[in-house]
Amino acid sequence: MHNIYIWQQAIWQRLMQNHSFRNQALLLKGKKGIGKFRFAHNLAKSLLCRNLSAHNGACQKCISCNWFEQSEHPNFYQIAPESISESSEGNIEKIETENITNSKKLKKKNSQQIGVEQIRMLTDFVYMTGHQSGFKIILIYPAETMNLAAASALLKKLEEPPPQILFILVTHRPQYLLPTIRSRCQQIAMPSPDIATATAWLKQQGVNEPAACLAAASFAPLSALAFNTDDYVIQHEQFIEQISTPRHLNPVLLAETMQQLELSTVVGWLQKWCYDLMNFHTTGEVRYYLNHCPVVKELSSTVDPKKLMAYSRRLITAQRLSRHPLNFRLFLEEILITYAMLWHK
Ligand SMILES: [Zn+2]
Known part of the structure; x- marks a missing residue:
């Protein structure tokens, strides 16, 4: 699966071979800059693909994959703080290393957070839009940016999960989530690559002095890459x-x-x-x-x-x-x- 980072292959295969998580909520947790967001995105795309193969993931050709690429999938809904949605301009590679509190780009005071209205709007998505009989996916990123009201509203939904809905929560800091939310999710610890793997990957991306760059970025390869280019x-x-x-x-x-x-x-x-x-x-x-x-x-x-x-x-x-x-x-x-x-x- 070429879209999956090499250090995520094992966990990817595990999820592809057993879809039992489809009927619950998933919590992908791990440090910032290791590619959790792209993983979650690929997971959603694959689960919605009409010709999914366990080995290759999403087919990239069907109408569902097409919709997904155009960010128009009627059965996929993504929630993030406004500051992230604005500054990353939808670039999946950029999202995980984006600074949430980059004040230059903030218009509203609360836009570093996921607010309760954003969670309430899910009701429409769940019950009224999309292909009603179909499976739907909601991606929340980064989940720890939900304010308390938003988190409580989400908790209600997790307690009485609507049928055919998969919640995927992605977090850099699971300890900042309500324990009651954490306990409702199947938690997946997302792996960080070892130093040799990360260094080799950075070298492939054209980074000079990959080892020094990686160390300066706290051993998070995507951060090291962002670090190198800005x-x-x-x-x-x-x-x-x-x-x-x-x-x-x-x-x-x-x-x-x-x-x-x-x-x-x-x-x-x-x-x-x-x-x-x-x-x-x-x-x-x-x-x-x-x-x-x-x-x-x-x-x-x-x-x-x-x-x-x-x-x-x-x-x-x-x-x-x-x-x-x-x-x-x-x-x-x-x-x-x-x-x-x-x-x-
Ligand atoms: Zn497809």
């Missing part, structure tokens, strides 16, 4: 370059430069950086920033490990807070000032 990579390099010389760091200027990015992304870079400093101190190894070994070595030998440890713990809290709307610049400035202070004697 102006993202320039900003990332700029950021690392600046924090490589903490004694000359200008937190105000750097926070301003990074404003277009998602706050949690920048905090994530800093977390990985501090992890490398700490890890180098204890094991002499670098996990994420393989291209910056000499700097990591130098900085880790000049910082007080206890202070660095305390700072890393603060970053965990900062990462949690960064998902809420707040003043990006002030928040990042404060984190960077504290970072620079680590080398202040």
